[in-house]
Amino acid sequence: MAIKQWKSFLAPYEQAVEELKVKFRSMRKEFRRRNEYSPIEFVTGRVKEISSILEKANKFNIPMDRLQYEMEDIAGLRIMCQFVDDIEKVVELIRKRKDMQIMYEKDYVKNVKQSGYRSYHIIIKYPVNMAEGQQEILAEFQIRTLAMNFWATIEHSLNYKYKQQIPENIRKKLKSAADSAFQLDEQMLEIKDEIKDAQKLFEVKSDIISNIINNILTLISLGKIAESTRYQIQLNKLIEEGEVWELNNLLFSIQRDVEKFREL
Structure with a gap:
């Protein structure tokens, strides 16, 4: 795919990320305007780099003409929460929305990964209105606490450095750190009020x-x-x-x- 084709292919994903960031940041402001507690602490978003798309497509044998149907995280949103129980509240907010369709959910908070990774993932189908008409794209929400996000960011960096082959001694320390981060989340929940x-x-x-x-x-x-x-x-x-x-x-x-x- 030529650079010009990539720009055209990624355009609806870029628009979707910007729209979704605005929508969920507005939800946070709405809670604040009503003088209510917001389960959304802050929102970030990104479109996958071309190199990352190609790497993932190669890893999972996804044909180039199937990217938009089989790669679910080209557009990615992260919603950060202060407390663990805020995650379920955010999930419910997404479930109630009429401007997107939930394809499926993955609960890595209750079903923690072996590495220690915790987060709640929701894959959605989202309509984007482009100049040539409406186009539906897949996007991924990752909903997690600030502590979970800190840990996941470190793990991602180490996976990049070691090409997904993190040495066992570091892997054990990472797992221990993940458990400690979750204990911190649980302790903060006890004094949430x-x-x-x-x-x-x-x-x-x-x-x-x-x-x-x-x-x-x-x-x-x-x-x-x-x-x-x-x-x-x-x-x-x-x-x-x-x-x-x-x-x-x-x-x-x-x-x-x-x-x-x-x-x-």
């Missing part, structure tokens, strides 16, 4: 501080330098140790002053 509360508190404080800073900038634009400096000093004292109610009181005071000065 505490973590979520802490993260929520951080977000609330960040929003209040941003509003205070915006109002300080407004005071500066109104020429009220002394007042803005006074509020900045108060804010600096509260940023590290201040409680939410103290920041809210400061925000109320500065908003009241901004409204007063605007009326002058």
Whole structure:
């Protein structure tokens, strides 16, 4: 296949990855807008390199004219979660979608691979609207925790270095590291509510501080330098140790002053 043909062949996969990244990042934003916890921490995506496609096609004896039907991960999306039980929530979100068709699922979280690999895979059929018409492509979702992703990234690099023949001593250490990473995930799950509360508190404080800073900038634009400096000093004292109610009181005071000065 010539370079021009490859570009044409990969175009719908590239478009699919970009569309799917936008859709799932928007889902995360929607949870946040509704002031709800999002099981999606972040989303990445990629289209397989030509060299990787050729290598896999050769390994599994896939004819070039069958690539789009038999190679399921030319387009790949990774959805990272904070906690193990978030994975099932993301899977349910995908199952409910009407803009894609699930072909099959592989649960490597419960059915961990011998290497220690854990992840949840979903193969979908996804319609892409190209200039010449609609084209359906296959794409793969990998849904995993941050700890699982860290481990899988390291394993992938070592497999590349050793051409899938990782030395036994390194393989054993990798397996041990995978088990340790999963123990970490399970321990984090036990204190999930505490973590979520802490993260929520951080977000609330960040929003209040941003509003205070915006109002300080407004005071500066109104020429009220002394007042803005006074509020900045108060804010600096509260940023590290201040409680939410103290920041809210400061925000109320500065908003009241901004409204007063605007009326002058």
